[in-house]
Amino acid sequence: MTEPALKKNIISNNEICYWELINNTSHWSKAFIKELGYSKKKVVTTIDFFLDHIIHEDYRAPFKDNFYNLVRHDVDFKQNILLKNKEGKYLEYICKTNDEIAVDTNINSKTIFFFKTKLKTHKKVRVDNFYYQETATMTSTGSWYVDFEKKKSYWDNITRKILEYPDDYIPSLKMGYKLYAEEHQTLASNAFFECGMSGKPFDIEILMVTANNRKFWARAMGKPVFNDAEQIIGLRGVFQDIDDVKQKEINLEKTSEIIASQNSRLFNFAHIVSHNLRSHSSNLSLIVNLINEVDKEEKLELIENIKDVSHSLNTTIEHLNEVVTIQTNAQQAKEAVSFAITLKQVATSINQIIKTTNTTIVSDFTSIEDINYIPAYMDSILLNLITNAIKYKHKDRDPVIKIRTYLDFKDNDRVVLEIKDNGSGIDLKKFGDKLFGMYKTFHYNTDARGIGLFITKNQIESLNGEITVESELNKGTIFTIKF
Amino acid sequence: MDKKIELACIIDDDNIYVNLVKKIIETKKLCDHLLIFKDGKEGIEYFEALLQNLEEKHIPEVILLDINMPVLDGWGFIERFTKIRNKFNSPITLYLVSSSIDVRDINKAKSLSSVKNYLIKPVNIDELEAVFNKSA
CATH class of the missing domain: 3.30.450.20 (PAS domain)
Known part of the structure; x- marks a missing residue:
């Protein structure tokens, strides 16, 4: 052509x-x-x-x-x-x-x-709108607007989607508080109130609740909207679903806590090695020092002392060995361990003590009957905590130990074992940070060796669990183990 | 060493150590009488009770205090002791004696004005003699 x-x-x-x-x-x-x-x-x-x-x-x-x-x-x-x-x-x-x-x-x-070019412009708007939608969807960011004059609030579709409300849902001002987890409602109302009153913008991380009652972490940002007279007539902002990131952050924090606690255990261990072995070696050298100063008869007496030192040194080394093997044993095969059967075995092994102290053990494992664990550890954990409860019983009453299992809904349905006694209790303000330390005893009982809780904590943590304690003097103590 | 120390006090849970120091003190005749407490709580209770019935001959001139002890440790003892020490008319010299070589312990001891010195176990006979001489 x-x-x-x-x-x-x-x-x-x-x-x-x-x-x-x-x-x-x-x-x-x-x-x-x-x-x-x-x-x-x-x-x-x-x-x-x-x-x-x-x-x-x-x-x-x-x-x-x-x-x-x-x-x-x-x-x-x-x-x-x-x-x-x-x-x-x-x-x-x-x-x-x-x-x-x-x-x-x-x-x-x-x-x-x-x-x-009308078509083209349309296309452009559509393209822009598409990018906006994509950005909002991919970043899970929904916008909202609260109009003070009309007393209404508006959500875009992403907000509805994030909050799991139907597409045609019309939000109201009154239901605002329902969007936040109970523990964060004050935080939310403070942020909105301050923004609405003084115009202070907010940018907070907050636990929100969807229409389906699912909690998730959101980043909520808001700022005031002014009219020509510079009065605040509304608030505008976005909610962003940051649950994935926040969960990762929380997990990271947890991991960091575990590492910190492992580190502190290592440090504790190094300290124990240094302190406990040193105290024996220093006694030995003091004896040697003294032997030169005394006459023959007393020399023999000092040799007797060497026997004592040697005995304590052995005990210390045995304890240290016990701690070291925990980390090695954590590699052992796990198997299904029944709480009830383990408790029965433990109770049988200390049957004599239970009888003489008139101890009652009440257990309820209906919620969770068994768990994949190292059998020897479960044995040791129950034995330690039960004997502990009996050892530190209240002087005016017979020990009653209540043991149960449940799932922690707040913490990813982790299995929890709770051991609650009616004993003399521990002053946690004084001893809280030392309770699980080695060779720390807080009672006048002569048989307190200060190794049980240290071993228990090490065993639990070597398998990524946690042990916490609540206690009140003269009322009793609750040990909570999260597996 | 004109004036001999009459009463000294050891607060330590390590029996073997206590017996050995006792033996040294006796052999070297470093002081006349010795008070021994097996933890910080027993120790502080003695001093608190002493305030009720202040008799100078029962106030030790030297305290050898361990750090790691059950029930109430050395730091706990110092905290409570510092509150009451000015109520005693006679001077009481406090030494920390521990097998801990942890710098945090040593620095903490140095930062406390109530602690005269930090001795690391094993203490030898010369060191003990010096402690009892200096305070004289």
Whole structure:
């Protein structure tokens, strides 16, 4: 197809909007007049009518310049333009001269083409909207607006989605507090109140609750909306679902806590090795020191002392060995361990003590009957905590030990073992940080060796569990083990 | 060493150590009488009771205090002792004697004005003699 033919083709096409300028007279194409909603009779196809009635004022001046430049100096142009149709509705066009569209020109005629760009703009808005939607969806960020004057709140669809409310749900101001977990409702109301009253923007991490009662971590940001008189007339902001990130952060914190506690156990262990072994070695050297100073008879007496030192040294080393093997044993195979059977075995092994102290053990393992664990550890944990409870019984009453299992809903349904006694209790303010330390005893009982709880804690933690304690003097103690 | 110490006090849960020090004190005749408590609580209770019935001959001139003890440790003893020590008219010199070589313990001891010195176990005979001489 040759170029003139192309031009002829285009121009003869009834759908094309254009002006043709021949000898300073402008001819508007049928399609153009029709597009603008005019009939051929009612339209004056002059540049003045065009400038006065059709073109949007913002585009008037540049178009005028372009137009006269084309007519007088043959300067081609291309510009965006807004045109008003007969109903007063603005339509967006791009106008181009024939040179711009690279079609052969007839020397006597100049042509300005008008191409609708409305579709394009629509597309652009749609594209922008698409990006906005995608960003909001991918980052789980929903927007909201609270209008103080109308006393209404508005949510976008992402907010509804994050909060698991149906698409047609209309939020109200009154239900606002329901969106937050009970423990965070004060935090939320403080942030909103302060923002609404003093205009202080907020950016907080908060536990929210969905319509389905599912808790999740959200980042809530909000800022005030002012009217012209600079009064706060509403709040605007976003909720972002950061549960994944927050859970990871929480897990990381937990891991870091475990590492910190392992580190502190290692440090404790190093300290024990240093302190407990040193105390024996220093006694030995003191004896040797003294042997030189005393007479024969007393020398024999001092040799007796060496026996004592040697005995204590052995005990210490046995204890240290016990601690070291815990870490090695943690690699042992786990198997299904029944709480009830283990408790029965433990009770049998200390049957004598239970009888003489008139101890009652009440157990309830209906919630969780067994767990995958190292059997020897479960044995040792129950034995230690039960004998502990009996050892530190209250002087005025017989020991009652209540043992039960349950799932911790707040902590990923972890299995929890609880051992509760009615004993003399421990002053946790005084001894809290030392309770699980080695060779720490807090009672006057002569059989306190200060190793039991240290071993128990080590065994539990070597299998990634936790042990915590609550206690009240003269009331009793509760040990809680999370597996 | 013009004036001999009459009464000294050892607060330590290590029996073997206590017996050995006792033997040294007796052999070297470092002081006339010796009070021994097996933990901080027994020790502080003695001093608190002493306040009720202040008799100078029952106030020790030297205290050798261990750090790691059950029930009430050396630090706990010092905390309570510092509150009452000014009520005694005679000076009481306090030494910490521990097998701990933990710098945190040593620095903590140095930071306390009520502690005259920190001795690391094993203490030898010369060191003990020096303690009893200096306080004289």
